[in-house]
Amino acid sequence: MSSPATSPPQQLESWVSFLRAHAAITRELSAQLQREHGLTLNDYEVLLHLSHAEGAMLRRVDLAERVLLTASGITRLLEGLERSGLVCKRTCESDARVSYAKLTDAGLAKLRAAAVTHLRGIDELFTGRYSGSELVTLAELLSRLPVTGSDCKGGSPSCS
């Protein structure tokens, strides 16, 4: 009863690798993005999601869900992006509560520029280390993990 507490079983190795790899990769990727474009990883993801959205705009709450941030996190993040002119605010005519974040032309240009750096970085640190079929396997395995905070907090039985 005491040994498993301090010496983790073999299966945990994948979890440890997962943790360490994430820390190492995101640190480097984030540094690249910041150095060369002044963006955070999350900044980038927000711009990316906006660029894919209908009309290049999204409700703040939807944005939060997609990039896995809390509402307040999104408020602060967009603050910075708005100051830089990469996104702008838009109010909703039918519901005064919601405000959209809309990608500006400058924002799209920034995203295009950053994507070059970023995709190269991802390839170096992540995708480039695998063959095509391995990537498929990996994607399948990773897709089984939780994606939203809610599916692992005992709220729904769908996680079993």
Added chain:
Amino acid sequence: MSSPATSPPQQLESWVSFLRAHAAITRELSAQLQREHGLTLNDYEVLLHLSHAEGAMLRRVDLAERVLLTASGITRLLEGLERSGLVCKRTCESDARVSYAKLTDAGLAKLRAAAVTHLRGIDELFTGRYSGSELVTLAELLSRLPVTGSDCKGGSPSCS
């Protein structure tokens, strides 16, 4: 030249899953640990590494490397752990520059208690979602990713 910039190719899906899974899992795990034991994920890892070390103590700089934190991060983290009495400082007789962090009895007890919660959480959110052989595959794939900041910054040729 313009389309790949805003619409990521298929391979990126595994990267995206990786990012999102990490965010969701660590958030939940961290919340569990904090709620039930008042520890961070990093706190836990530090205690764990110390428990495995010779004499239950480690130089701060080595600790930093293992948990992928900067030197200053370790200083701050240990500050908290020392205040809680889970680790204590020890000076080195042969080299006055180094100071060790040593796990206390209370720290070991805390680790043991937290491990129960934590291992269950990891199983729920990560390892429990795979079969034994899948876990092996996953561990192998993940082990190819960078682990230290230095192996992807051109420092050593060992990453090629």
Added chain:
DNA sequence: ACGACATAGTTGTGCCCTCAAGTGTAGCGC
């Protein structure tokens, strides 16, 4: 119409972490 409840977003507070700069100690060439 009115109150209860849900939803969108903002703000105060605080933690964790990083980077850059600084202190104290070791080892080395001369």
Added chain:
DNA sequence: GCGCTACACTTGAGGGCACAACTATGTCGT
């Protein structure tokens, strides 16, 4: 012995993020 560089660690400043509390708006039952 004396400076030089290397190393271990600490400190100050700042950023990113979460949680909780709050405002404002919408929706529904009665």
